[in-house]
């Protein structure tokens with residue numbers, strides 16, 4: 065049974081004004097809209113759950129969330145990846161309390177029901193007390209549909225949703241560049257970092273979809289002070305952002321910031337790895353990657369990545385690339401839980417794996433320089449949306465009016481690309497997708 069909340073589709077439509085490229089601030093603060101998001105987005109579309117390298121052996125599992133539902137991502141005893149609802153079919157207790165581990169199955173701590181790693185109920189504490197009246201098969205743990213692309217495991221509760229490949233569509237071409245650029249693919253480094261900022265969950269995916277204009281403003285001081293280069297770095301990055309492509313392709317929106325022509329190619333990459341990229345990627349993918357100094361993107365609704373070369377002191381600390389993926393978990397209208405992982409090519413050297421992890425931790429985690437900048441901005445957006453007067457106002461993406469009708473004509477990849485990371489088209493597209501799910505148009 066499900067209780068529908070009191071928003072009409074026509075009212076939700078008006079919250080995101082596509083023609084004017086604006087949106088109501090209520091989308092960040094209204095708790096009834098938040099409950100609708102859980103139903104209409106998180107219970108209906110494909111959600112990122114984890115990476116295959118986190119559960120390499122049969123019986124390996126990690127516990128995750130799909131919207132506000134706890135789930136177990138497990139490789140069962142037959143090697144099949146499954147996503148099980150982490151809620152006992154007896155009296156709803158979490159059957160698995162650990163963050164990660166290896167087990168043949170899960171024993172509920174309340175009355176001892178035992179579920180195999182494929183979700184099947186294999187024993188109750190007192191089978192004979194049921195007197196043969198209960199079909200135990202109907203009490204297996206519910207399972208989500210599971211799909212995997214480039215090592216990224218997604219799941220959905222919607223049995224009518226298109227297959228994952230079809231859902232990702234043109235986004236796959238860009239996911240290949242980030243997560244499928246060597247034959248063995250990526251591997252996750254360590255455990256996820258988790259923290260819980262005081263802002264709506266959509267602010268992260270929008271920013272990563274991507275908000276080019278904030279980069280030199282919010283992050284400018286750290287760029288000047290420590291990162292990649294001192295004097296002139298901020299101006300170089302501003303020019304690069306201004307002139308680099310933003311892309312929308314299926315559920316993906318993001319930017320591919322290109323370094324200046326005089327900059328060396330493949331900064332921070334091991335030459336042996338570059339040869340593997342050349343063999344693995346298509347030429348157009350290889351070319352987009354070769355001078356990329358930042359790729360930031362979101363796959364709707366709440367999966368994002370950030371990639372780029374980092375050095376904190378070019379004299380002593382050579383540039384290294386880090387890859388981070390993150391999930392923006394909805395907690396309430398005004399609170400999010402961020403899960404963040406670092407990845408690296410399986411074929412990378414141990415030394416590069418260590419340095420990439422360090423570079424990532426210093427930039428994109430709760431204590432990372434970039435995340436601290438962003439968290440402060442997003443917290444203040446939330447405060448700027450909550451008042452009686454401020455909640456009646458809009459948020460503005462009207463740079464998009466200048467760019468949305470003039471995409472790059474000869475773009476070499478799928479989807480549509482625009483000629484600037486400042487275009488705001490892709491960031492706003494994230495909200496256009498939100499509107500489609502929330503009104504039932506998809």
Ligand code: FES
Pocket residue numbers: 152153154155156157172173174175176177
């Ligand atoms: S709630 Fe799980 S065994 Fe009773």
Ligand SMILES: [Fe+2]
Pocket residue numbers: 271278279282283434438
């Ligand atoms: Fe940022």
